Structure formats: C-alpha cells, structure tokens
Amino acid sequence: MINIYGRSGTSLNGKWETIIDPFDVGIGWRAIYKDARPKGKTDFVEYSFGPANTLYVPGDFNSQLPELTYFESSVWYKKTFNCPGSKDGRFFIHFGAVNYIADVYFNGKKLGHHEGGFTPFQFEVTDLIKETGNSLIVRANSARVKNGIPGSLFDWFNYGGITRDVQLIKTRQIFVEDYKIQLDPKDNSRITGYVKLDTTLAGKLISLSIPELKVNQKLVTDEKGYAGVNLKKGLKLWTPEQPKLYDIRLNVEGDTVADRIGFRNIKVEGTKILLNGKPVFLRGVNIHEEIPQRGARAWSESDAKTLIDWAKELGCNFVRLVHYPHNEYAIKYAEEKGIMVWEEVPVYQGIDFADATVKDKAEQMLKEVIKRDRNRCNVILWSIANETSPSKERDQTLIELAKEVKMLDPGRLVTAAFNNVNRQGDKMILKDSVMKYLDVIGVNEYMGWYTDWPGEPEKMQWVSDFNKPMIISEFGGESVYGNKADTVIKASAWSEDYVANIYHNQIKMFGTIPFLQGVCPWVLADFRSPYRMQSTYQKGWNRKGLLSDQGEKKKAWYIMKAYYDGLKDGSH
Ligand code: GCU
Numbered sequence: 001m002i003n004i005y006g007r008s009g010t011s012l013n014g015k016w017e018t019i020i021d022p023f024d025v026g027i028g029w030r031a032i033y034k035d036a037r038p039k040g041k042t043d044f045v046e047y048s049f050g051p052a053n054t055l056y057v058p059g060d061f062n063s064q065l066p067e068l069t070y071f072e073s074s075v076w077y078k079k080t081f082n083c084p085g086s087k088d089g090r091f092f093i094h095f096g097a098v099n100y101i102a103d104v105y106f107n108g109k110k111l112g113h114h115e116g117g118f119t120p121f122q123f124e125v126t127d128l129i130k131e132t133g134n135s136l137i138v139r140a141n142s143a144r145v146k147n148g149i150p151g152s153l154f155d156w157f158n159y160g161g162i163t164r165d166v167q168l169i170k171t172r173q174i175f176v177e178d179y180k181i182q183l184d185p186k187d188n189s190r191i192t193g194y195v196k197l198d199t200t201l202a203g204k205l206i207s208l209s210i211p212e213l214k215v216n217q218k219l220v221t222d223e224k225g226y227a228g229v230n231l232k233k234g235l236k237l238w239t240p241e242q243p244k245l246y247d248i249r250l251n252v253e254g255d256t257v258a259d260r261i262g263f264r265n266i267k268v269e270g271t272k273i274l275l276n277g278k279p280v281f282l283r284g285v286n287i288h289e290e291i292p293q294r295g296a297r298a299w300s301e302s303d304a305k306t307l308i309d310w311a312k313e314l315g316c317n318f319v320r321l322v323h324y325p326h327n328e329y330a331i332k333y334a335e336e337k338g339i340m341v342w343e344e345v346p347v348y349q350g351i352d353f354a355d356a357t358v359k360d361k362a363e364q365m366l367k368e369v370i371k372r373d374r375n376r377c378n379v380i381l382w383s384i385a386n387e388t389s390p391s392k393e394r395d396q397t398l399i400e401l402a403k404e405v406k407m408l409d410p411g412r413l414v415t416a417a418f419n420n421v422n423r424q425g426d427k428m429i430l431k432d433s434v435m436k437y438l439d440v441i442g443v444n445e446y447m448g449w450y451t452d453w454p455g456e457p458e459k460m461q462w463v464s465d466f467n468k469p470m471i472i473s474e475f476g477g478e479s480v481y482g483n484k485a486d487t488v489i490k491a492s493a494w495s496e497d498y499v500a501n502i503y504h505n506q507i508k509m510f511g512t513i514p515f516l517q518g519v520c521p522w523v524l525a526d527f528r529s530p531y532r533m534q535s536t537y538q539k540g541w542n543r544k545g546l547l548s549d550q551g552e553k554k555k556a557w558y559i560m561k562a563y564y565d566g567l568k569d570g571s572h
Helices: 301-314 328-336 356-373 392-408 433-437 496-510 555-568
Strands: 009-011 014-021 054-057 074-081 090-095 101-106 109-115 121-124 134-141 166-171 176-184 187-197 205-210 215-220 226-232 246-252 255-261 266-269 272-275 286-288 318-322 340-344 379-386 413-418 422-424 427-429 440-444 461-463 470-474 516-519
Touching: 054 074, 090 101, 101 121, 109 121, 176 226, 176 246, 176 255, 187 205, 215 226, 266 413, 272 516, 301 328, 301 555, 318 328, 328 340, 328 356, 356 379, 356 392, 379 392, 379 440, 392 413, 392 433, 413 433, 413 470, 496 516, 496 555
Parallel strands: 286 318, 318 340, 340 379, 379 413, 413 440, 427 461, 440 470, 470 516
Antiparallel strands: 009 166, 014 054, 014 074, 074 134, 090 121, 090 166, 101 109, 101 134, 176 187, 187 226, 205 215, 205 246, 246 255, 266 272, 422 427
8 A cells, every 4th residue: 555654544653673693594494483492391482572682673784783783684573562452453564674585483483485576565464463462573684696686786875674664554444545637747737546445346436635735535445445636736746945835634434544645747859858848957966865874774754854954055956866765754844845856766787688687686675665655746856776787788777677667757857877878978869669658768877976077068069869868866975974085086085076077077068968957976975885895985885975975065066056046047
C-alpha cells in the first residue's frame, strides 16, 4: 500500500534484540528464525536473543558498533510487541527499507523475502497477530551480490540493516491500496487519476475530499476495484518558488488515507524542460543518503531537513538523490521546500547485465519506488542507470527499463547518467545508443579532475543529435576542507584552490552549451566510501563534497552559490 504515513499505524522503531551472524548460518542449519529455547535437561541452543545485544531500528548496523564497521553479512533482529484489540481490522508490517536482503518471520511463520536495499515492502499479518507477545524476526543481510542492484562494487558505504521505519499498519476490511491524483498533463485546470482498493469489488463508494478546493466527491469502483478521478478546478500550481500543496483525504468504509499533494506539469520540448509550460533550469546538487557528521545512513525527518536545507542554502531548486531511492521524509521535505527531485535506482557501473534476473530486479525496484512516490509532484525524473558500459545486454536492458518507466508513469521524465561522451579534441559528442530512448540525458564529466581540459573551457563544443535536454549530472573534484595550496596548486594536495579552479572552469563551459538545462555538482558533502584509501586526505571518504564531513563550507560551495544566485537573479 502507498503512503503509510497517511494511515493509522504503530511504529515498531526502537531497540531490537539482535544476533550477529557473520557466517550467515542462521538461515540454514542454525535456524535462528525458530527462536528456539532449550527443553529438558540435556537440550541446549547455541544462539539466543536477549536484552544484552540490541541495535536501534531504524539505523544501519555498521555505525552502531565498532566491530560492525565493515560488516557485510547477516544480522538477526527481533522485536516483540502487543497489539490490543487486534481482532477488528487488518494488519500489515511495513518496512521502509532493509539493506540488502530481508527474510521476515512473524510468530514463527515465514512472511517472505525481499531483495533491494532502498525500497519499501510489507506483509499482511491479520491471521497471525495476537493481543500479546507478537514476535517479529528479520534476517538483514548486506552482503554484496554479483547479480545484485547495485552489483558488487560501488563508491559509497554499504550501510546494512533495517535502515528505515518499521510500522504496524492497521486498516479496515477493505482499504485504499493505491492512488494517483495528479494534474492532467494536457490541462492545467484538470485533476485526473484513480483510486484503487485492495480488492476488486465493484460498486464500492470512496469519498475524495480536497477541502481547500471545496471538493467532496463520491467515487465508485469498477470490477477491478478502480475508481477514476476527473475534476475540473482552478488550481494553484506547485513551483519551486511557491510549493503549493493541497490536503487530500480518501475514505472507504471508514478507512482513511490523508495526503498533501501538489499539482504541476513537467515535460520536455526539444532541448527544453518545461515546468508548468515554462522553461526551467535545474540548479542542482548530488546528495548521498548519509549524515556525514554521524558517519551513518540518514533515515529521519531531521536528517532529511539537514540535507535538503543545505541544498536550499546553496541556491538549489533541484536535487539528484544518488544512486538509490532515498527515504520518504527526504522526498516529502523537498516537496514542501520547493525542491525538484531526480530519483534513481542503483543500476550503477559494473552491473551483471548478462544475468537474466538483473532486469527483473531493476524493474521491481522501479515499480516499488514509482508506486511509493507517484503522488510526489516534486519528483520530476526517474533515472534508470548511472555510468553503465555499453553492451548488447546492457543496451537492451536499459531500453526496456526506459519503456517500463514511461508505461508506469507517463507524466514524468525518464533519464540516466552517462560518462561515455565521445571526446574529439575540444568536441564533446553525445552518442550512446540508449540516449534515444530517454527524455533527458544526464552526463557525468570530471574535466579538471579525472580528465584534463582538452581546450579552453569556454571554447568546448558540445554536440548532440538527440534534440533533447542535457543535465550535467556530475562534475567536480576532491579537496579537504582547510587545505589551501601553499605554492603550487596541484590535485594531489587535495586543495580547495585546485577544486575552486575546476568549478570556475566548469561554470565558464556551462554557458556555452545550448541544450544544457541543469547542472549538479558532485557532491553536496564528503561521504564515506571504503575504496577511497588515500591515507592523508581521504581515509575512507570521497572528498568531492562542497561541504566537509563536518558540514564546513569549502571554496567550491561559495562559487556554486554565487553562480546559482546569479542564475536566480538573471545576472548569469
Ligand atoms: C562517478 C560516480 C559516483 C562517484 C564519482 C566519483 O561518476 O557516479 O558514484 O562517487 O564518480 O568518482 O567521485
């Protein structure tokens, strides 16, 4: 079901009892999910949950215990809870995310399995739940998987565990399972969409109310349990400057879902991106779902506030949330703050495209995140991949994923980030065959860092036959806050001055690209990455942040802010 935060639920967050299972034997012969106890005098059990070993949920397990810092295997979690009055209504256990694999057991019964560390899943427990002594057991395994999404190598910290909210959701016998209430892409004064019940009963009455628009409508379901929404209303459209949201309530036979929804239109026209019919330039920044000061996975409302407020302060109207779907708090807070969002599934660099299961997994993740955020008007772009190398299998997979996204959500734009621009002298030629299937092309280029400038930045020539908007989805370089060049400005000094030059040059180049509709510096803040091993400056951190790991502003921050302020007041 979507929008669990708009429903009645009980949080199962807090301290959970845990068992650390490095050899991952608990799912096999040890059968930890049985939570067995010794019987009789001769019996013994070589594992046990208890108050002595606990971890916080939500929260990655790596940052909670030093011995778990680089742990990538199974941790078993147990939560016991009571549920008074459990006989009226239906009950679901909802997970915001578990990285990477979750096996879930409830009152001794296996509920199911989920693969993918960044999207929600749930299980119904109506027939299993008791008034008292309910036992929920989760195996969270964060081992990297060759045919996984992401694959076995990625440039971020592999935070494992139950990383987002766990909730017990209570509904009536029938409930609103899914809905889409959005602006009609062809008519800025028409709200269209559907409401879908969890059942295929026809003739069910659903009430839709939007108090501010004086909407109190009765919708009737068809034989598939769907009811259409079609309203003609004068609307205040959502924009970054005025992020207007409307309170919405849906009710079916006493089961209520509440939401705050904005209405906007996003499309491409030639090389332009149009928001509500007007060209918009995306002033962006890349954000990893990590609070650097804590060295931990971000998960809460206040974490979302920390990251998005930084982006706002930088002058952004757009963020690229990388390289995986971030938590709902971040999306919703960005929506409240007028920040447009690029969401991405972690089809990242070395994916095993030859493995037939990979496309299905990617599709599953896309379906899960598109369903979760389909009513978030600030989400404008679905990204299906980042820096994948062309091959027959890769091209085919990405083309099919692009078509899948357009089928699942025709009202948004599909994109991907490429790092294989063809360089000929100072010509940068877009040529990847997958680009044809996208609405917007993302390009990651690190001129001045990984690659030299082939010529004067302002003389660079970007060439594209695709007649599509391009976003420079990554650029930048590494520096350590406070590292000022003494005499020679050189890369290996990890100096702020060296990176400042990169930013000045990039900005000079931006002005020369006719089809450029947005830029996104890599990256908002320094972030943890185990393969960044330069022992003086990196120490397990990617140092390309505009902010240090303590949130200190580097020189590049001020350069980017001045550039964005200039774009905002039209002086750039
Ligand atoms: C890549 C990649 C990022 C990575 C960055 C870097 O382009 O997309 O995930 O962190 O470059 O090398 O710093």
